[in-house]
Structure formats: structure tokens, C-alpha cells
Amino acid sequence: MSIILLSLFLWVFWILAAGNSDLLTLIVGGVAAIFIGILWGKRLYVNSHKAFDIRRWFWALIFLFIFIWEIIKANFDVAYRVLHPKRPLSPGILYVKSQLKSTWGRVFLANAITLTPGTLTIDIQEDLLYIHCIRIKPNELSVLRNKIVARFDRYLIKIFD
Amino acid sequence: MLNIYIYILIASCFMCFIRAWLGKTIPDRMVAIDILGTLAVGFAAVWALITKQDIYMDIALAWIFLSFLGTLALAKYLSHQSLDE
Amino acid sequence: MAWNEWVGLAFIGVGVLFDALGCLGLLRFPDIYNRLQAGTKCVTFGTCGILLGILFHQGITTFGIKALLGIPFLLLTSPVGAHALARGAYKAGIPLWDKSVMDEYTQSESSRAE
Structure with missing residues (x-):
């Protein structure tokens, strides 16, 4: 199943990037997509039951809007x-705990954290994420930990878990 | 209008070069090169708009993946691991 | 010019501005981790802005669709690259800025180079 999904995805990408729909283009792209799909499909940990669940796609759409809003905020922050002439920085590395179980969910959480205000993921170990934070107030540590994860965690759980 | 954008992008590229030149540590230079790769994607895209040739857009698309692979290889080299993992 | 070309030019302008700001941050910030923060966030957002602007400028043509295709891949690959570089730099023993507040990563097993 994941072989078919990957091949289809690659084929659509090929058609969009090629920009025309000659018969030859379609055939060459299809053959290449199926070949790569057979080679790599087993290695993608895609659960096809989850991929066809409409509710997950709905939550993904909501997540997308929140994500874009956070990126815009992050950029004005940076x-x-x-x-600022004095460079208001007090950086440090801290760990946060995530509730996510699936591999894909963790990848997306790490990417989202990297692109949001003042945080950069350095390492992931099981459910611990080590995060470089651009501005830490040591007396508000637990609030900060909560803020970093909770923003995306509840949506990603609905999408991937 | 688009010419001004190109000049600003060239200035940004020079800032990256300065960071790669000053460096201090090797990872600093690598960060500069990584960001230069992402800048090049934007540069190719604006250039495609100026010359009205969408082949530059293909270059931008390919450059995204190539600079990603290059960055991963450099990062692997940094952490002293072998390249086959 | 039609309205969509003006919107496209505005998006490209914002993108180019953030690209320049990101590179300025690359020069001004004190250590590699902060530089990665400035560079990755601003330059990724800026380049996405440029690509989105091209989509508006050109409309739904081959040109525009290629620009649209670039955005998700840029958003996926750029943070992963930054993450790999930060981890590699930490393992290579690059210290944090001396005004850093805390470092909880030293306790972790995998923070040392193999």
C-alpha cells in the first residue's frame, strides 16, 4: 500500500514539475515512480489506515494555519x-517532553519547533527533545517548557497518533 | 523594482561570504554555506522572473535538494560518524 | 500592471527583506547556535515569500506551479539541515556563548562525539 502511495505521489510531482502532459512524459515518469516506489516504499513508515482518515486531514489543515501564523511571529521576533542595538539574548539548551508516539509526528514537531519563535531543535531521543532557546528566564522554566511543546503537540497528536 | 531586489540579494550573499571568511570555527563557515544555499534558491527564482525563462525555476527546485544533501554530509563529517547510516 | 503582479512584487519584496535581515543576523549574533536560529528562520521564510510572490505574479502556469512546489520542500529540508548542523557542532565540541544561561544537553549520553 505504501508503495502505491509513494509512487502516486512521485508521479504527480513529476507531472507538475515537467509542466506538460505528453504521453512520453507520463510513461517515463510513471515507470520511474513505480521503480523508486518499489525500492523505497517499505522503508517509509506510513500507516495507510491513517492516511485515508478525513479527520486527520482536517486537523492537518488547522495545523497548517497555526504553523504559518507562528512562522510570521517568529520572523518579526528574530x-x-x-x-536591536544591544542584542537581547540569553540563550541556553533545555529539554522538553513530547506526548507523540509516531516517527512522522516527531519529525514534524521538530521541524515546527525549529521554525517558531526563538527555538531550535538540537537532538531527539525517544520522547525527549533538546532545544536551543534564544531567550530563557530561569525562574519561568516550566512555563517555557509547556509553551514550546503544547503549541503543536495537541494538533500533531490528532494528526499522527 | 526587480533589479533592486537582486542587488539586496547580492548584498545578503556577500554577508554570508563575510561570515564564511571570518568564521572562527569550522561549523560557523558551514552554517554560512548552508544559508547561502537557501539564498541561492531565492536568487534563482527572482532571476527566473527577470529573464522570463522558467528553466531557472528548475534550477531553484533542484538546488533545494542538493543544498540539503550537502548540509547533511557536512553535518555528518562534523560529528565524526561514517557516512553510511 | 494587473493587481496580482503588484501583490506578487510585494510578497517578493518582503521575502528579500527578510533574507537580508537573516544574513545580518548571521553576522551580528555571537555563537553558532544563535546564528543558525537567525539564518534558518529568516532565510527560509524569506525564500518562501519569494516563491509565493512568484506564484501570485505568474498565476497558475507552469512557472507558478513550480514555485509552489518548492515551498513545502523548502519547509521540510531547511529545518532538518539546521538541526543536523547544530547537533554536529555540539558533538564537535563547539561551546555555547559565554553569556548562555543553561545547558541541559551535557547530561545526555548522545551529546558526545562517537
């Missing part, structure tokens, strides 16, 4: 710190 721009402020770059342009």
Missing part, C-alpha cells in the same frame, strides 16, 4: 533581535 528581526527585532537582529536590529
